[in-house]
Amino acid sequence: MIREFVKSFQPYKVVEGNYRIWLDKNENPYDLPGWVKEEIFEELKDLSFNRYPHITSMPVREAIADFYGLSPENVAVGNGGDELISYLVWLFEGEQVVTTPPSFGMYNFYAKLNGIPVVEVPLLEDFTIDGHAIAERSKNARVIFIASPNNPTGNLQPEEEIIKVLETGRPVVLDEAYAEFAGKSLWRLIEEYPNLIVLRTFSKAFSLAGVRTGYLLANEEVVDALYRVKSPFSVGVMTMAAVKVVLRHHELVERRVAKIIEERERIRKAFREFTYPSDANFLLMRLNAYEFLLEKGIVVRKLSGRLDGHIRVTVGRKWENRELIEALREFLEVRGCG
Ligand SMILES: *Cc1c(COP(=O)(O)O)cnc(C)c1O
Numbered sequence: 001m002i003r004e005f006v007k008s009f010q011p012y013k014v015v016e017g018n019y020r021i022w023l024d025k026n027e028n029p030y031d032l033p034g035w036v037k038e039e040i041f042e043e044l045k046d047l048s049f050n051r052y053p054h055i056t057s058m059p060v061r062e063a064i065a066d067f068y069g070l071s072p073e074n075v076a077v078g079n080g081g082d083e084l085i086s087y088l089v090w091l092f093e094g095e096q097v098v099t100t101p102p103s104f105g106m107y108n109f110y111a112k113l114n115g116i117p118v119v120e121v122p123l124l125e126d127f128t129i130d131g132h133a134i135a136e137r138s139k140n141a142r143v144i145f146i147a148s149p150n151n152p153t154g155n156l157q158p159e160e161e162i163i164k165v166l167e168t169g170r171p172v173v174l175d176e177a178y179a180e181f182a183g184k185s186l187w188r189l190i191e192e193y194p195n196l197i198v199l200r201t202f203s204k205a206f207s208l209a210g211v212r213t214g215y216l217l218a219n220e221e222v223v224d225a226l227y228r229v230k231s232p233f234s235v236g237v238m239t240m241a242a243v244k245v246v247l248r249h250h251e252l253v254e255r256r257v258a259k260i261i262e263e264r265e266r267i268r269k270a271f272r273e274f275t276y277p278s279d280a281n282f283l284l285m286r287l288n289a290y291e292f293l294l295e296k297g298i299v300v301r302k303l304s305g306r307l308d309g310h311i312r313v314t315v316g317r318k319w320e321n322r323e324l325i326e327a328l329r330e331f332l333e334v335r336g337c338g
Pocket of ligand 1: 027079080081083084104147150151171175177200201202204209212213214
């Protein structure tokens with residue numbers, strides 16, 4: 001009954017168990033404080049749950065547009081950034097989707113799901129993009145995906161390399177899911193480059209992974225095109241209320257981002273030899289410690305392929321990081337190279 005094509009996709013791996021410390025999904029370790037949740041609940045009281053949400057999510061697009069000083073016509077919102085990626089792979093003319101592995105898996109996932117060929121232009125040795133190589137191989141690309149900071153390597157991509165890719169004129173999705181932790185974003189380039197789509201999310205810095213909202217900043221024409229084909233009611237009234245409230249408390253987000261950055265550097269310093277620099281809320285480590293950490297009750301992300309033998313570790317709360325550091329020190333001692 002089920003198509004072979006569907007069976008060629010792996011089932012989602014659910015890591016379950018009584019683990020104490022979850023550092024595997026790049027989530028924000030701090031939930032919203034109770035008083036911010038109360039504000040959200042207050043907003044919810046006045047909403048009609050029996051009615052469908054606004055069909056083009058205008059209330060929350062306006063809030064995001066105000067935050068950036070843009071027009072809502074430059075903002076599109078989805079049920080997570082992932083939903084937006086699912087449309088971005090087939091919105092544009094051209095043939096292939098271009099990706100730069102090792103990078104975020106959802107670009108290839110949605111390309112495959114839609115039967116779209118993928119051209120992979122690997123990152124260089126230092127995990128930066130080769131703008132010239134991407135441009136060379138994107139002559140007929142429908143869209144190019146670049147993550148900056150990149151997941152799972154953590155590094156920002158050099159602006160001049162991104163510009164080389166933008167100069168091709170082909171649509172470029174610059175995935176800035178972790179931009180708040182880098183303190184740098186290229187979103188303002190959307191005014192200069194109508195082929196630039198900047199993808200952002202509330203899942204990481206804004207602590208709303210469970211609420212599911214991502215957004216993009218782009219040229220009016222791209223946003224208009226997206227809203228012609230987007231699933232109409234995928235952003236619910238509760239989600240929009242939560243986003244509006246959280247945007248009002250940006251200072252809180254900034255304080256937490258600063259704390260996470262401080263902790264990130266603390267972990268990196270402890271294992272400098274095995275850890276790559278990071279501009280995000282996670283660290284890439286050249287340590288084959290996945291199983292060892294799991295036994296200690298700490299879940300991280302195990303990587304494969306070119307990053308075989310590496311783990312990706314989300315920066316957690318202070319006590320979680322302390323336990324992570326202790327466990328990794330023990331791992332190195334056991335291995336006899338500590
Ligand atoms: C987390 C993440 C996203 C978006 O996640 P959503 O929760 O779907 O908004 C997008 N790109 C990258 C690289 C990410 O790591």
